[in-house]
Amino acid sequence: MAIAYRQQIDEDTEFALWKIEESADELYQQLKLDEDEKAYTRKLSKSKRYLHWLGTRVLLRKMLKTEEYIDCKVDAHGKPYLVSLPYHISLSHSFDYAAVMISKTSPVGIDIEQIKEKVERIAGKFMRPEELATITGHKKIEQLYVCWCAKEAVYKCYGQKEVSFADNITLYPFTFQHHDALQAKLQKGDVNIDYEVGYMQYEDYMIGYVKG
Template identity: 80%
Template sequence: MAIAYRQRIDDDTEFALWKIEEEADDLYKQLKLDDDEKAYVEKLSNGKRHLHWLGTRVLLRKMLLTDEYIDCKVDAHGKPYLVNLPYHISLSHSFDYAAVMISKTHKVGIDIEQVKQKVERIAGKFMRPDELAFIDPKHKIEQLYVCWCAKEAVYKCNGEKEVSFADNIFLEAFSFDAPGQLNAHLHKKEVSLHYNVGYLQYEDYMIGYVKGSI
């Protein structure tokens, strides 16, 4: 499968989606991995987690237009980064899709989620009362997913652990209109950051994406 969707944010920043229709072996053949990565892949069970890991790496290679080895590591906070290429990256996946966002100049964050009714049951865990108050009943499920994806994208862009979606990431009121944008703020101790988050619905998936500070 080729890239299913691609969107350029600016001259140095873009994201793309890959629909995972291949078998694991077909994805594996498209990658160059070091011994540690090969050992990690071998430990993954042959399920969605396996396909997601492979799919995000294949998509990353396609977006960077390289057949060379990509040294992609994960830092102490779980944020992926590239050792040998001058890009900030963010990876996400959900069911049949992998998502990757890259930028030469800015930190980035992306999240993709399949839209399901269950989000309503857990909304109180990641939303504050004033945020729940601006949810439009006509688009409740979709707008809740926008909020989740926005907070997850901000969390990934910031790249620090121990950040609470409810207590540290705040969303300004917005009307659901996919594609659309909303304002988000991250406050924790001395850290205070503002983000403009983009979102869109692709098939039955919601995507939130954000470009952070340089």
């Protein structure tokens, strides 16, 4: 499968989606891995997580247009980074899709989630009552997924642990569209950062993406 969707944010920043239709072996053959990565994949094999791990790495290779080995590590906060290439990256996956965002200039964050009604049951865990009060109308489930994906994207972009979606990330009211943006703020201690978070519905998935 080729890239299913690609969006240029600016001259230095883009994200893309990959629909995972290949087998694990087919994806694995498209990668160059070191011994540690090979050992890690053996632990994951035969799980959906394995397909997701492979899918994000294949998509990353396609976006960086390289056949060489990509040294992709994860820092102490769980944020992936490239050791020897000048890009900030963010990775996500959900069911049949992998998502990757890259930028030469700024930290980025992306999240993809399949839209399911269960989000309504947990909305109070990641949103404030005043945020929930703004979610109205017949597209309530989609709006809640915009909120989840936006907060997850901001969290990934900021790249530090110990951030509460409800307590530290505020979303300002927005009017739901299939492809739009909303305003967000991250506040924690002395940190006070404003973000403009893009979002879009793609088939039955929601994507949130942000550049720091």
